[in-house]
Amino acid sequence: MFFSVNRLAFIEEINKCNRIIDSKVPTPSISGILLEIDADKISLISSNTSMSIKTIINMGTNDLLIKETGTILIRGKYFLEILRRMDDDIVNISNIEENIVSLSGEKSEFSLNILNYNDYPTIGFREKGDIVTVKNNDLKKSLNQTIISVNEWNQKIVLAGLNFSIDNSMFYITGTDGFRVSRKRIQLFEDIPNKFETNIPHKSVLELIKLLPEKGECKIVSVDSHVTFIINNTLFQTTILEGQFPDVNAVFPTDFNTTLYMDNKKFFKLISRADIPSEENTSTVVNLILNNDSIFIKSNIHQIGSFEEIFKEFELKGLDEQNICFNSKYLIESLKTFETKNVEINLIDSKKPIVISSSEDMDLSQIILPMFSN
Amino acid sequence: MFFSVNRLAFIEEINKCNRIIDSKVPTPSISGILLEIDADKISLISSNTSMSIKTIINMGTNDLLIKETGTILIRGKYFLEILRRMDDDIVNISNIEENIVSLSGEKSEFSLNILNYNDYPTIGFREKGDIVTVKNNDLKKSLNQTIISVNEWNQKIVLAGLNFSIDNSMFYITGTDGFRVSRKRIQLFEDIPNKFETNIPHKSVLELIKLLPEKGECKIVSVDSHVTFIINNTLFQTTILEGQFPDVNAVFPTDFNTTLYMDNKKFFKLISRADIPSEENTSTVVNLILNNDSIFIKSNIHQIGSFEEIFKEFELKGLDEQNICFNSKYLIESLKTFETKNVEINLIDSKKPIVISSSEDMDLSQIILPMFSN
Structure with a gap:
């Protein structure tokens, strides 16, 4: 040699x-x-x-x-x-x-x-099966945008990774930990049999993100209990998570009472201020109160202190009264996934999911369940 | 308020x-x-x-x-x-x-x-006592150059920090762990009573390095069992390490049989290559053999592998035959403290300390004790 x-x-x-x-x-x-x-x-x-x-x-x-x-x-x-x-x-x-x-x-x-x-054992790489082809940079970005909602240690095994599925020539990547949902779709330019559905473990997703270059295409091959990603000269094969991924379409609200249009960076900074640091790294509950032309953001952590700010830099469609509580960390992580100038916060009422979206990136949705305070 | x-x-x-x-x-x-x-x-x-x-x-x-x-x-x-x-x-x-x-x-x-x-307890800051004034950037650089030889956990307490002393209008900073010595001197421009000698604990040195800005002067005030550093608007007071710091002058050789003149970066890279990584993070013994116009660098780590390289880019004064073993980590750390283009490696024989110096920075000396292999 x-x-x-x-x-x-x-x-x-x-x-x-x-x-x-x-x-x-x-x-x-x-x-x-x-x-x-x-x-x-x-x-x-x-x-x-x-x-x-x-x-x-x-x-x-x-x-x-x-x-x-x-x-x-x-x-x-x-x-x-x-x-x-x-x-x-x-x-x-x-x-x-x-x-x-x-x-x-x-x-x-x-x-x-x-x-x-x-x-050394013989390792078989499967390169034949149901194949989907996506651009490397689209896939990389989508994985980064959806993995935020995945809890690697989720007790429900099927949730400890990302779900890949195809519906109507759309490739969907979905993650959820039961408290929030991240979903991204990628338009496919070829006809794919509808039967493509698989769940990629959290660790494999992280590795895949590192392997994906900015240029070129990736072939995703699903066969039996494995998925192989063919990225230029590299084959990356992973086991999958067994089980039925929940139908998240059912929790996606479509009709909203209120939509708030805001500058992403400004709103992100506001929620970051409200995210008061705590000793035990517990999550901070933030209260958003919409009243006419003002949003009041309040938060409070036992024994540490409290925060209050009035925010007026938004446009509004629909009802101008809302009062909702949520986990600040979830909203901060969701806002970060939007590489857009503006975001939309869609509300129904205090007990229904909040949907974060942007007219500049119609393919990405982030959903957060509200919290009930007091 | x-x-x-x-x-x-x-x-x-x-x-x-x-x-x-x-x-x-x-x-x-x-x-x-x-x-x-x-x-x-x-x-x-x-x-x-x-x-x-x-x-x-x-x-x-x-x-x-x-x-x-x-x-x-x-x-x-x-x-x-x-x-x-x-x-x-x-x-x-x-x-x-x-x-x-x-x-x-x-x-x-x-x-x-x-x-x-x-x-809150009352904290007294001592601003009067024996005072030495040095430039902030000189002090910062000197601390960084000498702390490499200090073992924070040294069983001999007085060695768990840096020694400050004055001799003949020269301010000396010295660190040693018993296997190597780092010494730096700073020329003082005022007459100082010879009685200034103190030992600053490792943790306090690290904090002092962070506090020192590039510009301005620092007053070092020694009184009883404390030293106070007055840095612009900030007082930094530390306890000292009790005990008699060893007389390192005694181990400083002055007559050498061989001096090797080399490019600092090239020699540093050579020794870094010889510093074969090991599983247990034990130190690598490097063997330097000088023979006429060649230096052979060899190293060996049990079960991992070995290294060999011939180096000819040096000038020589004195004896052209030497064979000495040393801890590669010590030499690597010493070479890093020289911000000079060239360094000099001064040798006596296989059992005497190696002194690293540079004609471009006469105030800094690094000494390494050799190791005996086989």
């Missing part, structure tokens, strides 16, 4: 594989990264109990030059540490003994102990 | 006081910040078991306007959190009830519970 490759590009691919590795597993081989050096490409493979990654560097890209094929199983952490310390643009990698690999540049040489690749 | 002040300036002064507060003390009053509002100034005072701070905002500075004098004891953490959330340039602060203070801007108003200032 002998090849040379662009050091920084190699670091990037190893890093993709290394991120998902669980160093606490009892069998050391599973915590390694498998490098298969073929005549025309190098495949890097890693895995943990719920995710697997396979990424490929092809001959002719990234200064890759393969002089001798072979297979090795490396410990990613040390490989990365050493590659990062090297100065060279190109690094040469070769077996010097059965269990020792050499990394060398122009002047320096590292010898690194490796693992036995025969101990 | 009623005053208004520039919000950002006020945050800065409260932050100075809040940083040293130990929130885990059993009596809540000690974890407060005392604000004494006089006719012409506000004093802010805070304290923990080893450090105290008093900082003053004078009338006529920082938009301070005092409308009513008084004393309050606030919880710094919440005060800061709220001040940071406000939008206003100027903030108004007043008592609204005996135990409630109001912070208000143009539109928003916070009410915050405060502590009882009668419970």
Whole structure:
């Protein structure tokens, strides 16, 4: 086994594989990264109990030059540490003994102990099944906008991740923790069989966000109990969360008594001020009182203090009297997901969900259930 | 009590006081910040078991306007959190009830519970004693260069901080953990009685580094078992470490067999490469072999791997054969303290200390004891 490759590009691919590795597993081989050096490409493979990654560097890209094929199983952490310390643009990698690999540049040489690749399990990557294609940047943005409503430790397992579904050529990504709902839709430009529905675990969503570049497209392949994301030269496969995701359409109100039109940043800052810090990091209940041309925002934390502010910079459609309480953290997180100048706060009454939306991004909705104070 | 002040300036002064507060003390009053509002100034005072701070905002500075004098004891953490959330340039602060203070801007108003200032102990600040005056930036830089050799948890208490001493109009700052010594001298421009010697605890040095601005001068006042640093409008007082600091002059070699002249950055990168990462974060032993016109750098970590590099970019004075082992972390940290282009590595033999110096900064010396391998 002998090849040379662009050091920084190699670091990037190893890093993709290394991120998902669980160093606490009892069998050391599973915590390694498998490098298969073929005549025309190098495949890097890693895995943990719920995710697997396979990424490929092809001959002719990234200064890759393969002089001798072979297979090795490396410990990613040390490989990365050493590659990062090297100065060279190109690094040469070769077996010097059965269990020792050499990394060398122009002047320096590292010898690194490796693992036995025969101990590595065979990992199957599924690339065929129901396929949806979306733009990488659309998917990345949508995941960031919806993951805020997911509680990784939700007792209802199916809620501990994001739901992907298709309806009428629309791809929906939905997250909910039972107190709020985040939903984003992406217009598809191909006809898809309606049967695509799956739930991606929280940790896998976070990893996927890191893997997605700004450019290009991602193919999402659903088959049995796995989903594979094909992102350029990288396959990312995850197990799914079993169970029936709740029908959130049922909780989405459509008719509102009051809509408030506001500057996103100004309203965000106002609610951030009301979000009084507390000793135990408990959530702050904020009371919004709409009265004619004024919004009174009040909050109160036992033993710490209270806050009050009058806000008049809004436009109104509908009823000019409302009195509603909500968790300030939920509203703050929702407002952050809108990269728009303005937002709309849609209200029915003190007991019905608040819907946050924006005419500048019709595909994103955030819903927050109200709280009942006193 | 009623005053208004520039919000950002006020945050800065409260932050100075809040940083040293130990929130885990059993009596809540000690974890407060005392604000004494006089006719012409506000004093802010805070304290923990080893450090105290008093900082003053004078009338006529920082938009301070005092409308009513008084004393309050606030919880710094919440005060800061709220001040940071406000939008206003100027903030108004007043008592609204005996135990409630109001912070208000143009539109928003916070009410915050405060502590009882009668419970706060009287803290004496010593401003008279043996005084040394140094430039703030000189002191800050010197502390950063010498603290690397201090082990906060050193069993020999006097070594758990930095030693300040004066000899022949030179102000010396010295740190040592028994394996290495960092020493920096600052030329004084006034005659000082030779009796100035004190040991500042590690935590107090870190706090002092944060307090020192780039401009102006600092007066260091030593009296009994305390040292007070007078930095512009701020007094910072610390207890000292009792005991006799070792005479490090005795370990300072002056005659060397070999001096290596090298580019600081290049040598630093070389030693960083040799500093192979290990599982248990143990230190790496690096072997430097000088042979004629080449330096061989070798390192080895059990079960992980080994490193080897030949380095020729140096000039030499003296003996061209040396073979010495040292802790790579110590050398890396020493080299970092030199903000110079070149460094000199001074060697005697494999069993004598290595001295790192630079002709561009004659006031700084770093000494490392060698290690004996095999």
